[in-house]
Amino acid sequence: MGEAMAVDTKPDPAAEVLERARTLALDLNLTEVKRWKAENPGCLAIGHMPIYSPRPLLEALGCLPVGVFGGGDEIDIIRGDSYFQSYICHIPRSTVELGIAGHLDCLDGMVFPSICDVIRNLGGMWKLLFPDRYSAYLDLPQNFDRDIGGRFYAHELRRIASEITALGGLALDPERLRVAIEDDNRRRRAIAQLDAARFATPWLYPASEAYLVVRAGSVLMAAEHADLVDSYVALAGQRSNRPLDNVRVVLVGAFCEQPPMGLIISLERAGCDIVADDFQHGARTIVGDVVLHDDEDPLDTLAFCFLDQGIATASRYIADDEKGGALIAQVRETGADGVIFAAASFCDPALLDQPMLEAACAAVGIPFTAFKYSENTGQFQVIREQAGAFSDSVKLWGDTSHASLTQPSPTEQGVAR
């Protein structure tokens, strides 16, 4: 199949917002964070690694939460490689590089959530490499009972809150936390709208753009990010691009180390509409609104939503649900024709998960293909050919009878238990 990008000769109504998103998303110098700190003197910026960190808590403490996704293909690794053996994924080495090179100096601290042993150990390395800066390991629960895992997790959140307060953040205040949770709900609704628009009309909302728009939120407060997403959805919706004869795919496995932009664009050019993905999974970890209750401490609410509304992903234990069930549901809900498994090389969570997800797809006849990448992969030709061949074969022979074009509400997407 040939090149398959939506082409429109009129000026793009979303060009400006998209450019802003691009600048925010890919700026390794964190200019926006520095600007925010200058505008909010005395306030802290706290970085966090993938996948999920409770950003509303950080906001309630008066901090700007900053998603850190490594250096991508934008930074030369000079010293980071000397800290990691060749068989370890790329994101920790580029993150160390960013730290040593001073790109993260504007951050007052870092949170390392429990996603895998690499991020876990990186958290320990950080303490040694940057002893003067705050760093915390956040143990996300793998027991999903409110009285057990919920209690533990709420305690973890309170611990981190008191440490950040001691560092110079605001004291934990329930009212401020309620506002932050509501702001995050607004952001989540905006992203859900974007996701719904993507799978309804992917020719208006390419994944490579949605990627930037969502990732821009890494350096924005939730309310501001919600505005940005809303305006992108509204403006891109005014485009007059025409549908293309592309296959619709769900992309899975890229939740932590991010693929280079060129790779996402290559997949699109190979004829794939990526109608759902797990890039920056943290922005979508919680499904639906977090409902506040008058008689519940909002910090507990924040903890419980992770248990009750957390989406299935490789670093989350799937207790009773069918493994792969959430992926199959997502394929059906987004009307996808197939799945692309795209995992970072040496990514244990993604690569150990993959055979189970592939088996689930195979069992119900969903076509799939798989490849590995690194955040600094520079050659996309092979992947592009593979994706092109996949797209062709799905079009020619794929059984797409399971696909439906109905739009689910965003909250109907697979939720793990």
Place this chain on the structure above:
Amino acid sequence: MSTTTTAAAATTATPSLKDASQARQKRMIADHFTDLSTAKEQGKKVVYTFVPGNLTELISALGMLPVLPEINALQSGMRKKSGGYIAEAEKAGHSEDVCTYVKCDIGMKRSGNIGPTGLPLPDPDLLLLSYTGCFTFLKWFELLKQEYNCPIAMLHVPYQPDGVVTPAMRQYVVDQLENKVIPLMEEVAGRKLDMDVLAEHLGRSAQAEDDLCAVWESAKHRPSPIDGYFGGVYYIGPIFTSFRGGEDCVAYYRELRAEVEERIALGMGPQTPIGQLDDQKYRLVVEGPPNWTNFNDFWTMFAQEGAVIVSSSYTRVGGLYDLGFRHDPSDPLGTLADYCLGCYTNLGLPSRIDLLEKYIKDYEADGFFINSVKSCNSFSAGQLLILRELEERTGVPGGFVESDLVDPRYFSKSNIDNRVQSYLQMLEAKRQGGFVAA
């Protein structure tokens, strides 16, 4: 986990000193696998679980038999079967990038699940996912859940990023044991847990732990009567695996301690694949799991140059008894929680470095050596920083090689041998006041 080795003794060309403890360990292992092969006929329930944070006392107090897939994998490595099993798993779609223990286990299952003594292993009645110190465990048992039709009990053990067990962490583990893990185990076992029986088992564990500590401490003597890494993996077999809390385990460590004390009195070094190592030129601490496919080759590289390993982190994956932990029969669930929380790979990187530094100093080591294992992010991510920090803090040189646990493709014998030799030459040059670049 890259763990230990009960049955190492059953399967390999082991050192030649025929101690009573060694004979006992062999018998214990043989009996255990015979029991397992007839478990279904005997109506005994079988629990698959992991070594770090294992709940052996709980399993045996409920009359069930443990199977440790990590041990099966390492034994497959020693028996030169792992390469085929890994190929089998990769053919079935498992990535070449992930932990080879997992692939070895899955390949072994698909090849008939024959245990190290040649007898078939029974399917599990329960998968006890003690999620301690290694993310891969979680995925491994999700994968096994696809293979077996049995329930799974999850015990999430929080990580110790700052080397501290907080009351909330401990409570979380106790809550899970009390409300989730034990009820499911009781259901599978078909009987209620008798806390007095559990306490008896825990009391016996503490006795064996005392004796094991004395064995570790013996390496402070010169010559060291033990090898605390290659030889050490034999010593941790019973206590880290299926036997802790049993009478045999107590007897094994009592015998082992007596034998080691006798060796000290006689000025004897440990047995190695090339004989007894009395002339010990270098005392080393080792970080990282061993390679199992070429275990004796690897040991020989050190032994032939007179290097004895006086302590290692790997032999602490199933418990840091030498830092003072003992199972406490007066608080059964609390002590199980403390045990799980305290395993080596559950410690933050700074605590791991502190511990290795302590070993280097306490055991008066001339150097330390890291075997970095491709399979194992839990151990390996951060080891290059460990190397730098330890060199800085202790002033003793570190050596570094890369291999794998059970994938023979990643053990490059000549390359590793060269590295070991040049490292030991550097130690020698340093000792003589000269300098040789590593």
